[in-house]
Amino acid sequence: MTFWIFLERELFDLLPIFENAFGVDNLYRDYENEWEWVESLNNESPVFINARRPHNWKQGEYLKPIVITIKQNSKKFGKEQILSILSEKFKCDAFQGKVEYLGGTDLILTEKKTLRFCDR
16 A cells, blocks of 8 residues: 655654554664665564655655555555554645656656545
8 A cells, every 4th residue: 555645854753653653663764866765674564664755865855755655464554544644643634546656756646545634
């Protein structure tokens, strides 16, 4: 399942929020020339998370989405529940759909479902 959010925060700072929100404790941050990511140490854990975004060597590209892939070995979370968790925990709109990578940091987002953040 693929989701995305837009945040003006560093991925490393989001690591504990992802861990708390999805009940995992095995995330790490890494990067290469164009992309940075937060990811589960192994894809055999009950919930595998990969959150990635382009970066410019100093910080994330805040106008680009943080694309989040979640794989589960069991149906612990449904799509609507994940959208709700992302919106609530990160205090932003959350989107679910298809991501098509065009090369480099170019991508096309095809939205299937949106949950608008509502500050209560």
